[in-house]
Amino acid sequence: METVKTLKLRIKDKHAKAMLAMARDVNMVWNFANETQYRSLNRYCDRPKTWLSAYDMQKLTAGFVKCEGVVVGAQTVQETCEEFVTRLKHAKKQKLSWRVSNRKSPKYSLGWVPFKKGALKYKDGQIRFNGLNIGLWDSYGLSKYELRAGSFNEDSRGRWYVNVAVKVDVEEKRIPDGSASIGIDLGLKTMATYSDGGSFNPTRWYRASEQKLGIAQRANKKKRVKAIHAKIANQRKDAIHRETSALVKKHAAIFVGNVNAQALAKTSMAKSVHDAAWSMFRNQLKYKAIRHQVIFEEVNEAFSTQTCSSCGALPDSRPKGIAGLGIRDWTCIDCGAVHDRDVNAARNILARGHARLAGGILGSRAREDVKRPSDAINETGEQK
Ligand SMILES: [Zn+2]
Numbered sequence: 360m361e362t363v364k365t366l367k368l369r370i371k372d373k374h375a376k377a378m379l380a381m382a383r384d385v386n387m388v389w390n391f392a393n394e395t396q397y398r399s400l401n402r403y404c405d406r407p408k409t410w411l412s413a414y415d416m417q418k419l420t421a422g423f424v425k426c427e428g429v430v431v432g433a434q435t436v437q438e439t440c441e442e443f444v445t446r447l448k449h450a451k452k453q454k455l456s457w458r459v460s461n462r463k464s465p466k467y468s469l470g471w472v473p474f475k476k477g478a479l480k481y482k483d484g485q486i487r488f489n490g491l492n493i494g495l496w497d498s499y500g501l502s503k504y505e506l507r508a509g510s511f512n513e514d515s516r517g518r519w520y521v522n523v524a525v526k527v528d529v530e531e532k533r534i535p536d537g538s539a540s541i542g543i544d545l546g547l548k549t550m551a552t553y554s555d556g557g558s559f560n561p562t563r564w565y566r567a568s569e570q571k572l573g574i575a576q577r578a579n580k581k582k583r584v585k586a587i588h589a590k591i592a593n594q595r596k597d598a599i600h601r602e603t604s605a606l607v608k609k610h611a612a613i614f615v616g617n618v619n620a621q622a623l624a625k626t627s628m629a630k631s632v633h634d635a636a637w638s639m640f641r642n643q644l645k646y647k648a649i650r651h652q653v654i655f656e657e658v659n660e661a662f663s664t665q666t667c668s669s670c671g672a673l674p675d676s677r678p679k680g681i682a683g684l685g686i687r688d689w690t691c692i693d694c695g696a697v698h699d700r701d702v703n704a705a706r707n708i709l710a711r712g713h714a715r716l717a718g719g720i721l722g723s724r725a726r727e728d729v730k731r732p733s734d735a736i737n738e739t740g741e742q743k
Contacts, residue, residue, distance in 0.1 A: 363475050365509070365522055365523065365525075366499050366504070366522070366523055366525055367520050367521070367522050368494060368495050368496060368497060368498060368499065368520060368523075369496045369498075369519075369520055370493055370494070370495045370511070370519040370520060370521055370546065371493070371494040371495060371496075372518065372519075373494070374491070374493050374494070374519065375513075375518075375519055377488060377491055378470055378472065378489065378511055378513065378519045379470055379513075380430060381430065381431040381470075381472045381511070382460070382470030382471060382472055382511075383431045383436070383460045384431040384435075384436075384512065385431060385435065385458070385461045385471060385472050385473070386458035386459070386468065387427070387429070387460075388420055388423060388429070388431075388436050388440065389439055389440045389443055389457075390457050390458055390550070391419075391423075391457045391556070392411075392416050392420070392439070392443040392444075393443065393454060393455055393457060394417075395411065395416075395419060395446065396411050396416075396443075396453070396454070397453055397454045399411060399432055400453050407629050411444070412442040412444060413437075413440050413444040413445075415668075416440035416441075416443065416444060417436075417437050417440050417441075418546065419619030419636075420436050420437075420440055420482055421433075423436050424436065428554075428570075430489075431472065431489060432478070432489040432490075434474065434475045435472060435473060435474055435475075435478070435489070435517050436622065437475070438473040438474060438475050438508075439473060443455070443530040446538070446671075447562035449711070459545075460621070460691070461696065466630065469512065469513045469514065469515065470511070470519070471510055471511070471512055471513070472510060472512075473508075473509075473510040474488060474489075474509060474510065474511075475508050476507045476508045476588070478505075478508075479506045479521075479523060480506070481502055481504075481506060484497055486501070486521065488511075491529075493521075497522065498715070503592050504525035504526070505525060506523050506524075506525060507523065507524040507525060507526065508523075508524055509521060509522045509523035509524055510522055513518055515582075515629075522525050522738070523535055524733065533590045539552055539592075539610055539611040539612070540610055540611060540612035540613070540614070540654075540709065540712070540713070541554055541555060541606065541611075541612070541613055541614070541709065542554035542614045542615075542705040542706060542707070542708035542709025542710070542711075542712060543609045543613065543614065543615045543705055544615065544616055544638070544663065544701050544702075544708055545615065545616055545637050545641075545663075545707040546701050547620050548638070548701075548703075549701060550636075550638065551602075552701035552702055552704070553699070553702075553705055554702065554705040554706045554708070554709040556699075557700070558703055559602050561594075561595050561599060561602075561636070563599040568587055568590065568591050571587055572584065572587045572588070572591075575587060582593075586687060588712065591611075591713065591718070595639075599636060599639050599640050599643060600623070600643065603643040603644050603647055604609050604647060606644065607644065607647040607648055607651050607653050610653060611653055612653065612654040612655075612656075612659050612712065612716065613644055613648055613653060613654065613655050613656075614655075614656050614657075614708050614712030614713075615655075615657050615658070615681060615708070616658065616659075616660030616663060616704070616708045617657040617658060617660055618637065618660060618683055618738055619657055633651055634664060643712065654716070656712055656715065658708055658711045658712050658715065658717075659711065660704070660707075662707075663704040663705075663708050663711075664677075664678060664700060664703070664704045664705040665677040665678065666703075667691040667694060667696060667698065667703070668696075668698070668703045668706035668710065669694050669696035669698075669706050670691060670693050670694035670696065672693040672694070673692065674691045674692045674693045675692060676689055676690060676691060676692040677689065677691075678700055685709050687699065687700050688700065
């Protein structure tokens with residue numbers, strides 16, 4: 360099981376000149392692709408107007424490295440073509456902006472040199488690319504990683520960085536025993552109940568501030584109402600951040616029921632659901648889990664409330680339907696186990712998560728897609 364993240368590392372300034380030369384080549388290829396595509400769509404003759412594929416573009420630029428004095432290497436020429444075609448498709452235009460190499464121009468395009476998987480090699484604190492040994496500040500210990508595709512990027516101060524995707528093996532952090540994984544049942548009364556019996560309920564703040572909010576609303580103090588709303592939102596966000604961080608630190612696998620918050624928000628429980636901020640909680644768990652190589656999965660929670668987590672039966676004594684909503688504790692008449700309604704549900708979610716893990720279904724789903732090289736985002740999520 361694996362996931363991919365992008366590392367951003369600063370390149371030593373002495374390589375700026377070589378980088379700029381390569382960036383100029385990339386710009387030339389880009390502009391050639393831009394012009395060729397545009398002409399193909401706008402020529403005044405009987406020949407069909409065609410959208411060129413990345414493959415077409417690669418054929419058209421195949422001789423660049425030999426004939427046009429391009430120094431950047433055939434692979435990067437190809438990657439530039441691919442990126443151009445992808446961008447054009449997304450833009451739904453016939454033409455993209457030119458890439459400007461003149462540093463004095465106000466339209467100057469910050470240097471960008473994409474590379475394919477396998478084009479970058481790491482050795483003794485340096486990376487080797489296109490025949491160059493490039494020194495960098497290795498803040499991540501690159502030798503630990505398998506380097507994939509990425510790009511070199513210039514910032515507005517003329518500094519250069521390499522953004523490179525690396526594979527992170529989730530297997531490194533195997534689940535030692537049952538206690539290292541957790542099932543989470545999301546509910547209306549208690550926001551999250553855990554299979555180990557714990558729970559998380561940040562909604563109390565809202566209740567406490569609700570009175571103040573009511574008073575302010577009746578007095579029509581708009582500023583005050585806004586301020587209270589903002590305060591509630593902040594407190595809730597903080598609490599959820601703290602809780603999700605702690606959960607990810609403590610567990611190697613986290614399974615959450617796939618309750619549909621939107622469907623429930625349409626019912627009379629709307630306020631509670633909104634209050635509970637399930638999606639914030641789930642999303643944070645998800646991205647923090649990916650970042651820390653923790654397995655995260657949403658599992659089908661159908662019947663998780665009604666099934667006995669001890670014997671797996673659907674006993675007659677289970678909490679059923681609307682009438683069952685009020686039942687907090689129940690006893691399984693099949694095996695005699697006494698259940699807290701929500702903890703039982705969380706245990707069933709955990710068991711289903713484990714079953715899927717054993718079935719190997721998670722392998723393909725825990726991956727995070729590789730970002731396009733030029734859209735590389737560094738670890739903190741900051742857009743370059
Ligand atoms: Zn039972």
